[in-house]
Structure formats: C-alpha cells, structure tokens
Amino acid sequence: MPGMAGGRFAAGDAERRRRAQAAVFDRIGARYDEVFPHRDGQDHAVDLLLARLPAAARVLDVGCGTGLPTARRLAAAGAAVTGLDISRVMLRLARRNVPEATFLRRDALTIDGTLGRFDAAVAFFSLLMLTRRQIAGTLTRLRDVLGPGGWLALGMVELDLDDVELPFLGQPVRVSGWPREQLRAVVAGAGFTVVTEEVRSYAPATPEAEPEVQLYVLARRED
Ligand SMILES: C[S@@+](CC[C@H](N)C(=O)[O-])C[C@H]1O[C@@H](n2cnc3c(N)ncnc32)[C@H](O)[C@@H]1O
Secondary structure: OOOEEOOEEOHHHHHHHHHHHHHHHHHHOOHHHHHOOOOHHHHHHHHHHHOOOOOOOEEEEEOOOOOOOHHHHHHHOOOEEEEEEOOHHHHHHHHHHOOOOEEEEOOHHHOOHHHOOEEEEEEEOOHHHOOHHHHHHHHHHHHHHEEEEEEEEEEEEOOOEEEEEEEEOOEEEEEEEOOHHHHHHHHHHOOEEEEEEEEEEEOOOOOOOOOEEEEEEEEEEOO
16 A cells, blocks of 8 residues: 555655645635534534533543534533644634634644543544554554543544545545444454444535445443
8 A cells, every 4th residue: 555664654654644634624624514514413422422421521632623513512511622633724713613622733643641631532533534553543542541431432434444545525535444343343442342332324514525424432441
C-alpha cells in the first residue's frame, strides 16, 4: 500500500497524511454542519453516555470538529470538555460554538497522559480518518487516559476498508472502518467491554454526501 513500509508509516508519511487530512477539514469548515444537520443517533449516543457519568465529568472529545453537536451537548449537561482536532478551521468554529470548553490542536495519534485523566472519551466519525492499525492503537491510548471504569462513546461509519481514498464533500479523504462484528472485536481488543451498540441508517441533508450506515458503540474500560 502506498505510504507503508513494512506495515508501518514512516514519520514523514504520517506527517504528510496528517496535513492532508487537516487541510480537507480546513476547506470543509462550517459546510460540515450544513450537510449533516440532524444528528439524532449521535445525540442519543451522548445521552446514553451522560446517563452513566458523574456530575461535572471530565470528557475528551477526539476529533471534535465544530463542537456541534457533541461538545456543546456535553458542556450543557455540566461536563468539563476537552476537544482536540487537527483542523485549525474546525477548532476556530468549535471555540466559537462552545466557549465554555477547552479546545486543543492535537493529533489523536498523540493522545497520552499529558492531557490528564478523563471519566469518558467520545470519538464521533473522527477515528475513521485513521488507518485501521492507528484506530486500534488510539483506542488503546484512550483506554489509558481514562480512569478505572471510564467510558468510551464511539461513532463510526460501517465500512470494510483500510486507509482508502474516497471523495467526501468534494475532497479526497482517506478512511477506514470495519463491519459491525469486527468493530466490536477491535473495541474489546483495546481493553473495553461493549455495553450498548446501535446501527443507524443516515441520510445527509444534501446529495453532496452519500447515505451511510452508522455504528454507535458505548463501551467501558475493563479493569
Ligand atoms: C467527520 S468530522 C467529525 C467531527 C465531529 N466529531 C462530529 O461528530 O461532528 C472528523 C473530524 O476529525 C478530525 N480529525 C481527522 N483526523 C484527525 C486526527 N488524526 N486527530 C484529530 N482529529 C482528526 C477532522 O479535522 C474533523 O474535524
């Protein structure tokens, strides 16, 4: 596969890939929320999570995008939200949309203890921008920044692809995913117990984006 050497990305390739993916979302910006305005499945997944969290929980939002709807919903429920993203434009929108949250320009691949400890992590349609190997590694690192019994809410598109370029809102973007049974196994393999799973068909608001099958997984850190 292009960009791979012995199954691993060379550092320069990883940096080029990160820049290309960030540039895609810098160009998409606010249009993302216009094409995906209704997020019932995502909101429901956040509500399932909130019902299990303590008051003022610390929540990490990985690939937070514009902060809508998730960081805003979490913050409105009293959570202390830290959002991270690689796109400067998405982060600018997020800071405007959810001023009470903290937003950092940071790659999901660099998640570690320097971010602090969290009661929960959410990652909605962001990890699918990584390779399969990177997604599995990121889930393991997320497990490590959660406290004992910490929660993970994950949203993915059901795909059977590893790092394949597809058009997304007129931009070439590299995406990965698994069929639902395999995704469940990957989450479990990273040290989580899957608590709930939902499969939803999603129709974007405009023909610019294809209908998709979305997978929502709520999982708890195994201790
Ligand atoms: C499809 S959008 C989803 C945004 C948001 N989570 C939501 O549900 O609306 C994916 C987001 O992930 C971000 N992203 C892509 N690769 C990333 C990475 N390696 N680290 C952090 N964020 C990343 C993009 O910049 C973009 O904002």
